[in-house]
Amino acid sequence: MQDLIIRNVNLFDGSGSESINGTDVAVKDGKITQVGRALGLDAAEVIDGTGKSLMPGIIDTHTHYDAQITWDPTVTPSSAHGVTTVLIGNCGFTIAPSKPADRELLMKNLTQVEGMSLDVLREGINWDFESFEEYLAMIERQGVAVNVGAFIGHSALRNYVLGDDASKRVATPAEVEAMAHLIRNGMKAGAIGFATSYSPQHNGWGGIPMPSRIADEFEFTELVKAMGEAGKGVFMITKGGIANVAFLEKVAAEAGCPMMIAAILHNSTLPDLALSDLNEIKAARARGIELYGQVACTPITYDFTLAGAYPFEGIQAWNPAMKLQGEELKMLLASNEFRNAVKNEIENPPAGIRRLFNGDWHKIEVLMTTQEQHRKYDQRNVGELAAAEGKHPLDFLLDLGLAENLATEFTAMLLNSDEDEIQKLLVHDAASVALSDAGAHLTFICDAGFGLHLMGHWTRDKGIMTLPQAVHELTAKPARIFRIPKRGLIAEGYFADLLLFDPATVGRSARYKVHDLPGGNSRLHTDPLGVFGVWVNGKKISDGKGQANGDHKAGMVIRDFEHWS
Ligand SMILES: [Zn+2]
Numbered sequence: 001m002q003d004l005i006i007r008n009v010n011l012f013d014g015s016g017s018e019s020i021n022g023t024d025v026a027v028k029d030g031k032i033t034q035v036g037r038a039l040g041l042d043a044a045e046v047i048d049g050t051g052k053s054l055m056p057g058i059i060d061t062h063t064h065y066d067a068q069i070t071w072d073p074t075v076t077p078s079s080a081h082g083v084t085t086v087l088i089g090n091c092g093f094t095i096a097p098s099k100p101a102d103r104e105l106l107m108k109n110l111t112q113v114e115g116m117s118l119d120v121l122r123e124g125i126n127w128d129f130e131s132f133e134e135y136l137a138m139i140e141r142q143g144v145a146v147n148v149g150a151f152i153g154h155s156a157l158r159n160y161v162l163g164d165d166a167s168k169r170v171a172t173p174a175e176v177e178a179m180a181h182l183i184r185n186g187m188k189a190g191a192i193g194f195a196t197s198y199s200p201q202h203n204g205w206g207g208i209p210m211p212s213r214i215a216d217e218f219e220f221t222e223l224v225k226a227m228g229e230a231g232k233g234v235f236m237i238t239k240g241g242i243a244n245v246a247f248l249e250k251v252a253a254e255a256g257c258p259m260m261i262a263a264i265l266h267n268s269t270l271p272d273l274a275l276s277d278l279n280e281i282k283a284a285r286a287r288g289i290e291l292y293g294q295v296a297c298t299p300i301t302y303d304f305t306l307a308g309a310y311p312f313e314g315i316q317a318w319n320p321a322m323k324l325q326g327e328e329l330k331m332l333l334a335s336n337e338f339r340n341a342v343k344n345e346i347e348n349p350p351a352g353i354r355r356l357f358n359g360d361w362h363k364i365e366v367l368m369t370t371q372e373q374h375r376k377y378d379q380r381n382v383g384e385l386a387a388a389e390g391k392h393p394l395d396f397l398l399d400l401g402l403a404e405n406l407a408t409e410f411t412a413m414l415l416n417s418d419e420d421e422i423q424k425l426l427v428h429d430a431a432s433v434a435l436s437d438a439g440a441h442l443t444f445i446c447d448a449g450f451g452l453h454l455m456g457h458w459t460r461d462k463g464i465m466t467l468p469q470a471v472h473e474l475t476a477k478p479a480r481i482f483r484i485p486k487r488g489l490i491a492e493g494y495f496a497d498l499l500l501f502d503p504a505t506v507g508r509s510a511r512y513k514v515h516d517l518p519g520g521n522s523r524l525h526t527d528p529l530g531v532f533g534v535w536v537n538g539k540k541i542s543d544g545k546g547q548a549n550g551d552h553k554a555g556m557v558i559r560d561f562e563h564w565s
Contacts (some may be wrong), residue, residue: 001028001042001043001044001046002026002027002028002041002042002043003027003028003029003043003044003045004026004027004028004043004044004045004046004047004437004496004537004538005024005025005026005027005039005041005043005045005046005047005233006024006025006047006049006050006054006498006500006533007024007046007047007048007050007166008022008023008024008048008049008050009023009024009025009050009052009053009054009055009500010022010023010048010049010052010053011023011025011035011053011054011476011490012053012054012055012467012468012471012490013035013055013056013489013490013491014055014056014471014472014475014476014488014489014490015468015470015476015489016469016471016472016476018468019053019206019248019467019468022037022038022498022504023035023036023037023054024036024037024038024039024041025054025490026039026041026043026499027496027498027535027538028538029538030495030496030538030539031320031486031493031495031496031538031539032446032490032491032492032493032494032495033492034040034492035356035490035492044343051343051499051502052500052501052502052532053500053501053502053503054490054498054499054500054501055083055084055471055475055490055499055501056084056471056475056476056487056488056489056494056496056497056498056499057083057085057475057487057488057497057498057534057536058081058082058084058085058243058437058451058475058499059083059084059085059087059204059474059475059478059479059482059484059487059488060078060083060085060086060087060434060438060448060450060451061087061090061260061294061432061434061478061481061482062087062090062107062262062294062434062435062436062437063078063086063087063088063090063436063437063438063439063440064088064090064091064093064114064437064438064439064440065078065086065088065148065438065439066088066089066093066094066095066096066150066153066439067095067110067116067121067124067125067439068100068124068439069088069139069144069148069439070095070124070125070126070138070139070142071124071125071126071518073142073143073144073145073324073552073553074145074270074541074552075145075146075555076516077438077446077526078146078436078438078448078449078526079145079146079534079536079541080528080531080542080544080545081448081449081451081452081508081526081528081541082451082452082499082501082528082531082534083146083438083448083451083462083534084146084147084487084497084498084499084534084535084536084541084555085146085147085148085149085484085497085545086146086147086148086149086438087148087149087151087192087482088149088150088151088439089150089152089153089195090151090195090236090238090262091154091195091196091197091199091202091236091237091238091262092110092151092154092155092156092157092194092195092196092197092210092212093113093114093151093153093155093156093197093210093517094132094135094150094151094152094153094155094156094195094212095110095125095135095156096129096130096131096132096135096153096156097130097131097132097135097157097160097182098127098156098159098160099130099160100127100130100131101162102159102160102247102366103125103127105159105204105205106159107121108124108204108205108547109155109185109204109205109208109210111205112204112206112322113204113210113278114437114440115310115439115441115442115443115444115445116440116442117438117443117517117521118443118520119519119521120517120519120521122149123518123519124517124518124519125349126138126142127328129149130136131185131307132150132152132182132185132186132189132191133189133350133385134443135150135183135185136150136189136190136557136559137552139557140556140557141145143552143553143555144552144553144555144556144557145517145541145550145552145553145554145555146536146541146554146555147487147495147497147536147537147550147555147556147557147558148555148556148557148558149192149482149557149558149561150190150191150192150557151191151192151193151194151195151236152182152183152186152187152191152194152195152227153195153196153502154194154195154196154197154211154212154215154223155196155197155210155211155212156177156225156556157182157183157212157223158171158212158215160182161175161178161179161182161413162175162211162217166211167204167208167209167210167211167214167343168208168214170214170215170216170419171215171216171219173218176218176219176222176223178224179219179223179226179292179425180222180223180225180226181226183223183227184224184226184230187227187229187230187232187233188230189315189559190233190557190558190560191232191233192233192447192482192484192561193227193233193234193235193236193257193482193557194223194224194226194227194235194236195235195236195237196212196215196220196223196235196236196237196238196300197210197212197213197237197238197240198212198213198239198240198241198243199213199238199239199240199241199244199263200213200240200241200314200355201240201310201313201314201356201467202238202240203313203319203322205321206322207313207319207321207322207323207536213240213241216242217247220242220243220251221251221254221255222395224251224252224254224257224310225254225255227255227257228241228255228256228257230563231256231563231564231565232483232561232562232563232564233257233484233561234257234259234260234264234361234481234483235252235255235257235258235259235260236259236260237259237260237261237262238262238263239261239262239277242384245261245277245280245281245284245291246402247279248261248459249280249284249287249289249291250281252289252290252291253289253383254260256299256564257290257564258290258291258292258481258482258564259291259433260289260292260294260482261277261281261291261292261293261294262293262294262435263294263296263435264277264278264293264294264295264425264431265295265296265300265303265415265416265435266415266416266418266421266422266425267356267358267414267415268360268363268414268417268418268421269354269358269359269360269414270358271421274295274421274425275288275424275425275428277293278293278295278425278428278430278431279430280294281328282428282429282430285429285430288307288541290564291430292430292431292432292481293425293428293430293431293432293476294432294434295344295422295425295426295428295431295432295433295434295435296422296433296434296435296436296447296456297422297426297433297450297451297453297454297457298416298417298421298435298436298447298450298453299415299417300413300414300415300416300417300445301411301412301413301414301444301445302411302412302414302444303367303408303409303410303411303444304406304411304412304440304443304444304500305328305401305406305407305408305409305410306329306333306398306401306402306406306410306411307406310444311356311412311414311487312342312357313356314355314356314357314425315345315346315355315546316344316345316350316408317338317341317342317344317355318342319516320332320338320501321333321338324565326347326431327364329406330402330406333398333402334398334402339392339394339398340393340422340479343392343394346358346394347359356415357412357414358416359507360383360414361381361382361383361386361393362381362382362383362384363381363412363413363414363417364381364382364393364397364410364411364412365380365381365382365410365411365412366378366379366380366382366385366400366408366409366410366415367379367409367411368408368409369400369404369408370404370405370407370408371403371404374400374403374404374408377400379511382396382410384499387445397410404419411470416448418461421466423458423462426454426458426464427463427464427465431519432473432477432481433448433450433454433473433474433477434450434478435447435450436448436449436450436545442517442523442524443480443522444524445524445539446511446523446524446526448526449507449508449526449528451474452501452508452528452529452530452531453507453508454470454473454505455467455470455471455474455501455503455507456505456506456508456529456530456564458470460503460506462503467503467505475487475488476488476489482565483561483562484558484561484562485560485561485562485563495537495538496535496537496538497535497537498533498534498535498545499531499533499534499535499537500531500532500533501530501531501532501544502532503530504530504533505529505530506528506529506530507529507530508528508529509526509527509528510526511525512522512524512525512526513525527545528544530544530546532544534550535554536551536554536555537554537555537556538554539551539554540554541554541555
C-alpha cells in the first residue's frame with residue numbers, strides 16, 4: 001500500500017530530458033518508490049494527473065528567510081510557488097550565532113541591508129537559540145513546511161567574535177581562529193557552507209558597512225579554508241571590493257571548494273560587466289576551478305522614499321543621510337554641500353567601485369506623490385521632469401521629496417530590466433538561476449515565484465530555453481551544485497518533493513500588498529499561477545491557491561551534504 005500515487009501525468013523528471021506523458025509516480029514514507037506506466041499499485045490517496053505536468057520541487061538557493069522562518073513555518077510565499085527547498089543565510093546575513101547583547105544591532109543591520117522592518121523583527125523573531133547548532137535545532141523543534149539548508153554567515157560570526165568592533169576593523173589572528181573554529185563546528189552541525197558579502201551596497205544601521213565587508217584577505221582565505229577542511233561545503237559570496245572573480249578563483253583553488261558568486265545582474269550603466277563576470281567564471285571552470293555565477297530572471301525594481309533611499313546607498317557621499325532621520329535628515333538633504341558632494345561622486349566615480357546607481361536618472365520614476373499639486377509628476381521619470389524644469393535631477397528629486405515631507409514614493413529600475421541582455425545571462429554556461437532574495441526587501445521586491453516566472457515568461461512565452469531545461473535549472477542542477485542528496489529528480493529512492501502544474505498557464509501574478517507580518521505590517525506578495533499542488537517529503541504543503549495551506553511540518557533541516565568529489 002502506497003501513501004500517494006499521481007497517475008497519468010506528463011513527467012519532467014529534472015534531468016533535462018524530454019517529458020514522458022502517461023507516467024505514474026508512487027510515494028511511500030516520504031520517498032518516491034516507483035516511476036512508470038500504469039503501475040498496478042494501491043495507494044491511500046490517488047490523484048488523477050491527466051492533462052497536468054509533474055516536476056521535482058524548486059530549489060531556491062538564494063533566500064533570506066533566516067528571521068521569518070522563526071515565526072512563519074509555512075515560509076510564504078515561496079512554499080505556494082512550488083519551492084520545496086530553500087537555502088538561508090545568503091550573503092552571510094544570518095541571525096545565528098548571536099549573543100543576547102548583540103541582537104539589537106543584528107536586527108538593526110538587517111533592517112538596513114535587507115529591508116526588513118525593525119518592528120517586525122523585534123516582534124517576530126523567536127530568539128530561542130544562541131549558537132548555529134541551537135538555531136538549526138530550534139527550526140526542527142518548531143517544524144517547517146519546506147526543506148532548509150543553512151549557511152554559516154560571516155557578518156554574524158564577526159558580531160559574535162568582535163562585538164562592537166565588528167564593522168570597524170580587521171580581525172586579529174586570534175579572532176580569525178575563533179571564527180574558523182565556529183565554522184568548523186557549524187559544518188559538523190550540518191551547514192551547507194559559508195556565506196559572505198563584500199558588496200558596497202550592503203550597509204548596516206546608520207550606514208556602517210556590514211561587518212564582512214571589512215575583512216582582509218587573510219581572514220577571508222582562512223575562513224573559506226576552514227569551511228573546506230571537511231571536504232564539503234559551498235562558499236557563497238556577493239562580490240565587490242577585493243572579492244573580484246580573479247581573487248575568488250585563487251581562493252577557491254587553495255581551499256578546493258565550489259563557489260557560488262552573486263549577484264550577477266545586468267546594469268544598464270555598466271552594460272558589459274555581468275557578461276564579462278560570467279565569462280571569467282567560465283574560464284576558471286575550464287581551468288578546473290568550480291565557480292558559478294548566480295543570475296536573476298526577474299527585473300529588480302526598488303520602491304523607496306527619501307527616508308530610506310536604498311538605490312543611493314552605494315554612493316559614499318550619501319552616507320551621512322543614512323545616519324539621520326526626520327528634521328535632521330531634511331536639513332541635510334536641503335544643504336548644497338551635501339548635494340554637491342553627491343553630484344560630484346555620481347559624475348566622478350571612485351576608481352574600481354561599482355555602484356547600483358550611476359546617474360541614470362531616466363530609470364528613476366516618481367511612483368506616487370502625496371500632494372495634489374504634484375500629481376502631474378506621477379509615473380514620470382526624474383530625468384525628463386528635471387530637464388523640463390531646468391534643474392539638476394538630484395535637486396528635482398530632493399526638492400520634491402522635501403516638499404512632501406519625505407513621503408513621495410519613487411521607484412528605481414536599475415537592474416535586470418533589459419530583457420535582451422538578461423536572456424544572455426540566463427542561458428550562459430557559467431550561470432545558475434536563483435537570486436529571489438525571498439524573505440528580504442519586503443516592501444519593494446517579491447520574487448519568490450522566480451521559478452514559475454522562468455518556466456512561464458522566459459520558457460513558454462519567450463522560448464529562450466526548453467521546458468525540460470528550465471526544470472533542470474531549478475531542480476537537479478542546484479541539487480548537484482550544492483551537493484544536496486536525493487533531491488532535484490523524480491526517480492526511485494529520491495525524496496518526494498513534487499510540483500504539479502500546467503505549462504500552458506504557469507507563472508506568477510502581479511504583485512500586491514498584504515498585511516500579514518508580525519504587528520500587522522505590510523509586504524509585497526504574489527500568487528502562483530498554473531500550480532495544482534506542492535508536496536514536500538510526500539506531504540502536501542500547498543494546493544496552489546495563493547498562500548501555503550497544507551502541512552506546516554513537512555520539511556526537514558538538511559544536514560547531510562555530499563562531499564565535493
Ligand atoms: Zn542576498
